[in-house]
Amino acid sequence: MDWPKKAFFLLFIVSLLSISLASALSEFSVDYEAVKDNVVYREPAEFYISITNNQDFSDRFRISFGINPKWSTQIVPPKDSYLTINKGETKKIRVLVMAVSEMPPSLYRIPIIVKSLKTDMSEKIYAPIYLKSGKLAGEYPPTVTAKVNIPDKVNPRETIRITINLRNRNKLNITDMKIKLSSIVINKEVITSIGPLEEKTIIITHQFDTLEPPKKDTVTFGLYVEGNRIRTIEDIPIEIIAYSDIIESSELEKSFLKTEEKITYTNDGNIRKQETLKIEMGFFKDIVTSTDKKMYVLKEDGKRYRALDADLKPGAKTEIIVVKNFRPLVAVITIAIILTILYYVFRSPIVVKKQAVVLNTKDGGIINMKIMMNVMNRTPKVIKNVVIIDRVPNIADIEKEFQIGTLKPNKIISHEKSSNIIKWNIDVLEKYEERIITYKIKSKLGILGGFKLPPAIIKYENEKGKDVITHSNSVNLSVK
Helix, strand or coil, X not given: CCHHHHHHHHHHHHHHHHHHHHHHHHCEEEEEEEEECEECCCCCEEEEEEEEECCCCCEEEEEEXXXXXXXXXXXXXXXXXXXXXXXXXXXXXXXXXEECCCCCCEXXXXXXXXXECCCCCEEEEEEEEEECCCCCHHHCCCCEEXXXXXXXXXXXXXXXXXXXXXXXXXXXXXXXXXXXXXXXXXXXXXXXXXXXXXXXXXXXXXXXXXXXXXXXXXXXXXXXXXXXXXXXXXXXXXXXCCCCCEEEEXXXXXXXXXXXXXXXXXXXXXXXXEEEEEEEXXXXXXXXXXXXXCCEEEEECCEEEEEEEEEECCCCXXXXXXXXXXXXXXXXXXXXXXXXXXXXXXXXXXXXEEEEEEEEEECCEEEEEEEEEEEXXXXXXXXXXXXXXXXXXXXXXXXXXXXXXXCCCCEEECCCCCCEEEEEEEEEECCCCEEEEEEEEEEEEEECCEEEECCCEEEEECCCCCEEEEECCCEEEECC
């Protein structure tokens, strides 16, 4: 081979080596750093691996350990099994490795495989772990301390949170541990796990029966591993407090001039409740209201109520049906209006009020009396041909003399056996006109005791020209 060809060949070889070196430098590197690599069976070894991205771009890397059933490997945290590393950046990953099968003491090499997900390039290194002889971690007795926090006073309507702080005092990995809480009001079981020397907090929630009666109780806490109790805490105090609320609800039905309301009172508590149930009710409202239960009137703070004393057990309820019925009241008012209208329509347009006054007495008997009659037209219409007839018992005589200003009678008729009659004629009684009639009578003998004057008779002509008769009041006289 001549010199030019040799030079070209050497240049080609150098170029290939340069390219290979550049390619190698442009990939990634993996380093190993031991933290704890001298362990016994079931004791975790710990180390870090560092991945440096030498590429000109960001890449995502996957870390794996191959398949070896005698060893358990764990990346902490597990999400670091896949990592994104920017160009030129280095990241450290924590790894725990533990022998899960008994093996003789020796130096073991655990493979660690790092693969680029963009280039498919992989790099494998080996983590040396020396498994030594000695007491196996699996032979440690389970030793877990616990601190239990339970609220000492509990409202049964609320959900409580029970906080349990656990601490594993040795290197035993406990994968199945039962937590048991037992008392009269709480019975809970929870399964959990705890790693070697791990500290963890368990929160257990519990919902009571809302009607749980008030009581004082104590809770026993127990930890169990493989059916054996390893920790007990007794006499943790808890108290169910008393509460009681009367809850009111109602249903309303309406009809014409009537409403019916069903009010339900419920003891939403865990103790017996004695309470006065009150329905505010003013006087007028009370008139038209009835209830299906007998209630009494209670006045309090300036307000008026219908009240009922109730005694309700926990969860018990009572109902009161309140009926407001305006129909009878409306009927009474309607009838009163109709009667008033009828009264004004059919009442006599002339009203005569008759009075009597004793003027003289003798030996305790009545001798002289004065009779007065007020005759009034109480309508805005003229009334014609009014005749007033009054009768006087025959034991008395009508005096013939009449006072000035009084209407004189048109006729006086005397009878010894029957009543004496006195008569007045009024041709026209103007609207709202009032006439006063006065006369005197004298008894033939002194009248002892009571004396009754009969009502006067009034006859007049109505608008249709027909005669209408009405009467005045009668008068009773007596001497005391």
